Amino acid sequence: MKCAWVLLVAFASLSAYYVYLPLPSTISEPWKLMVLDAVFRCAQDLSNLVHYFGFVHHLRVLSFITGFFDKLDAESCENVKVTDTVFDGIPIRIFDPVEKWDKTLKRGVLYIHGGGWALGGARMRSYDQLCRAVAEGVNAVVVSIEYRLLPDAHFPEQFNDALHVTKYFLQPHVLAELSIDSSRVAISGDSAGGNLATAVCQQLIRDGNAINKIKLQALIYPVLQVLDFNTPSYQQNMDMPILPRFVMAKYWLHYLNGSYKYVDTVLANNHTSFDISQAVALRERLNWSSLLPSGIQKHYKPVVQPMGTPEVIQEIPAIFDVRASPLIAEKESLKLMPKTYILTCEFDVLRDDGLMYAKRLEDAGVEVTRDHFEDGFHGCMIFATWPLYFSVGARTRDNYIKWLDENL
Known part of the structure; x- marks a missing residue:
């Protein structure tokens, strides 16, 4: 009986840890959103596990679960x-x-x-x-x-x-x-x-x-x-339900038929650094310092790398496709x-x-x-x-x- 109580407490603690996510008080119905996000994360974790063992692509599993x-x-x-x-x-x-x-x-x-x-x-x-x-x-x-x-x-x-x-x-x-x-x-x-x-x-x-x-x-x-993963909203909401920044970057790479190994590269904006000429030519079209009101920009600063990773553009040229x-x-x-x-x-x-x-x-x-x-x-x-x-x-x-x- 004592063992059962220990297991119950352990399960409850683990569930609470998995479900709880610090959210702004101004977001709509935060506790309900936490539970919904936990369900989504469970589905993603399960699909990634199945993918890891080579059974089926994780997006097929996720699509099956959600549908x-x-x-x-x-x-x-x-x-x-x-x-x-x-x-x-x-x-x-x-x-x-x-x-x-x-x-x-x-x-x-x-x-x-x-x-x-x-x-x-x-x-x-x-x-x-x-x-x-x-x-x-x-x-x-x-x-x-x-x-x-x-x-x-x-x-x-x-x-x-x-x-x-x-x-x-x-x-x-x-x-x-x-x-x-x-x-x-x-x-x-x-x-x-x-x-x-x-x-x-x-x-x-x-x-x-x-x-x-x-x-x-x-x-x-x-x-x-797909050029800037460090806009104020990407920085402010990087771990927010239902779409964390990391997940959005993975969707982008998969959509453009690129490798997931570049996730950290694009999150750091190394794919649009100053040494990549195509990026320099397009930067003004998404210069959020001039396109967003100051209230939205808050304390966030643009992230533009002096040296980047040119092979990303070579392998994924669609990054610059309008x-x-x-x-x-x-x-x-x-x-x-x-x-x-x-x-x-x-x-x-x-x-x-x-x-x-x-x-x-x-x-x-x-x-x-x-x-x-x-x-x-x-x-x-x-x-x-x-x-x-x-x-x-x-x-x-x-x-x-x-x-x-x-x-x-």
């Missing part, structure tokens, strides 16, 4: 018709609101899910529920893209999938078939999906066609650059971007990516709505319904839908 209880069939409901189909060979899920008025054209929203280019999907409960809410709240046909994921596909395959679906969707006969007003179409995405949405919008400009069919872009805590890092796009391209909504969260390593992009767009003359949540954390919008409900998740989702409804 096992979260996949939904294409079940229609009273207000939204849901259909799984294919656009240009790429799976999509269409959310079509039940028409409130006969023969009235609806609005259209292309949605690209997040998940580090490795997790998530249009068929996951969290994104299915978000897209249903958008479809009903905006009276818009939502097309959610099921792009290929890591480790089966690397950059630029995810980008190409999103671009192909977008171009297919924007064809007049497709819009007409879906009863969508061709002048009222938006493209949107969260996290890695925000990266793809931004890159697709910019590519349409470079292609010289179809961009006039995108009225709005709405970006939810987007990841927009399709991967749309924040570094030329101003001439940004001038043609549509009206933009950018949602950021205070406790998110990607906060400054969104804020810097908002400033660059504003400097280029684009109308931008910034929506910043002081108690928000990365990924919070998909935690807006039971059983994973956070008040900030519901508020971010409601603000996002409200903006789309008022501007699209």
